[in-house]
Amino acid sequence: MTRVLVVEDDPILGEMLTLYLEEERFEVLKAVTAADAFASLSSFKPNAIILDLMLPDTDGSTLCAAFRERTDVPIIVTSMKSAVADRIRAISSGADDYLTKPYSVQELKARLMAVLRRVPPSSAVERPERPSVRxxxxxxxxxxxxxxxxxxxxxxxxxxxxxxxxxxxxxxxxxxxxxxxxxxxxxxxxxxxxxxxxxxxxxxxxxxxxxxxxxxxxxxxxxxxx
Missing domain, CATH: 1.10.10.10 (Winged helix-like DNA-binding domain superfamily/Winged helix DNA-binding domain)
Known part of the structure; x- marks a missing residue:
């Protein structure tokens, strides 16, 4: 079963998204803070991440960059911000896709399936360290x-x-x-x-x-x- 980590501090949206994805046969773990989300990367080993940019304990783009340093799994960023600069920043931080709120959960699922097709199925294990340069x-x-x-x-x-x-x-x-x-x-x-x-x-x-x-x-x- 495909595992999706949902990082969303809005309790209503987070619950709605979790229920919808579970009905669509995904295994879902919801995190409301960056600290919980980062810890879940190793314990839950998601196949994809849905990440809200506005989190209570850190900026979502910073967390996205930290995720990208640890794993290759697809990351879909969601945000109320629709400016081109915000989209560019998220993509530059490692996001694979950007979805502006409010969005359709059906569209989110379609985008989720699309990014999952681009990568081989794998867990979110840490990348092996490459040899350091002098x-x-x-x-x-x-x-x-x-x-x-x-x-x-x-x-x-x-x-x-x-x-x-x-x-x-x-x-x-x-x-x-x-x-x-x-x-x-x-x-x-x-x-x-x-x-x-x-x-x-x-x-x-x-x-x-x-x-x-x-x-x-x-x-x-x-x-x-x-």
């Missing part, structure tokens, strides 16, 4: 060295990478990363951090969509794994 910083030339090959970075990217490499494994909030780059009194949107992280991943990760070094910590920020 990564170091050349402080004098302000370069990242990847397997000895110099990688050009912007000032902000290098400063952020320097902070990461000096504190491996530590989880940094977005505002901490911003302060390290621009100074505590600077007015810069925290979303700029996500842009820098995306650019760094493209430069140092073998696959930027499944990063092994710069990890998302949902609801908090990022950490670096040497």
């Amino acid at each position: 990564l170091s910083l050349d402080m004098e030339r302000r370069l990242i060295l990847l397997e000895g090959r110099p990688i050009e970075t912007t000032f902000s990217e290098f400063e952020m990478m320097k902070l990461f490499t000096q504190n491996p494994g530590r989880v940094f909030k977005r505002e901490e990363l911003l302060h390290s780059v621009r100074g505590i009194d600077s007015f810069v949107n925290e979303r700029a951090v996500d842009v820098h992280i995306t650019n760094l991943r493209r430069k140092i990760e073998s696959n930027s969509k499944t990063p092994q070094h710069i990890k998302t910590v949902w609801g908090v920020g990022y950490k670096f794994i040497p």
Whole structure:
């Protein structure tokens, strides 16, 4: 039986969706917080995830990115937001599809079946870790060295990478990363951090969509794994 993890904090919608999918022969687990949802990834092992963007304990796009780092299962994002920028952000975070609320449960099922056809049936097991690359910083030339090959970075990217490499494994909030780059009194949107992280991943990760070094910590920020 196909297992679907429904991440929805609206009790009425969550219950309605759960009952409908169960009637359609899906095995369903409902989670109302990001913490419960992330824990369910290993315990429930869903074949697909339906994820609401508005959650009480974290931003849904951040959770989506954390899911994508751990699994290849299809993710359908649902949201009241219909702007193109919101759709792009969700897809960039790893979502396979985006459905604007209010939606038809029949349409949701059709989209669910469509994304399931694109992937082989499997459980949501964690991806095996790929061999790490050799990564170091050349402080004098302000370069990242990847397997000895110099990688050009912007000032902000290098400063952020320097902070990461000096504190491996530590989880940094977005505002901490911003302060390290621009100074505590600077007015810069925290979303700029996500842009820098995306650019760094493209430069140092073998696959930027499944990063092994710069990890998302949902609801908090990022950490670096040497």
